[in-house]
Amino acid sequence: MAEITFYELPGCPFCAKVRSKLEELDLEYDSIEVPRAHGEREQVKEVSGQTGVPVLTDEAHGVEGMPESSDIVEYLEETYGSGAA
Template sequence: MTDITMYDLPGCPYCAKVRSKLEELDLEYDVIEVPRSHADRTEVERVSGQTGVPVITDEANDVEGMHESDDIVQYLEETYA
């Protein structure tokens, strides 16, 4: 198990942006695929308080439920670059 977990929806361009940054920085991470239906996204809602994706958690830095792809990319660059 890794410290970073990403909540992802295949085909989501915002998720792809975050995945690309994680891979660019050569970071290991776990992926949890969320259902297409927002009503069924109970796990990501529990973690982040909303149903949109992408969302990441980073146990090493006490980050839980960070959303918004631009914010996540900026966080990853500042923390891991």
């Protein structure tokens, strides 16, 4: 099991943006496809407090339920990409 978990919905352009960054950085991650209906997204609500996607968790760095594609992409770049120390 990977330390990064990515909650996504197929066809979601914001999710595709995050998935592209994960793949660009060659990161291992588990993908969890959430239901289309917001009311059925209990699993993502438990980790993030909301039902929107994308959401990312990263056990290696204590990130639990980060929402917002731009924030996730920035985090991944700073943590694993060229911004990493």
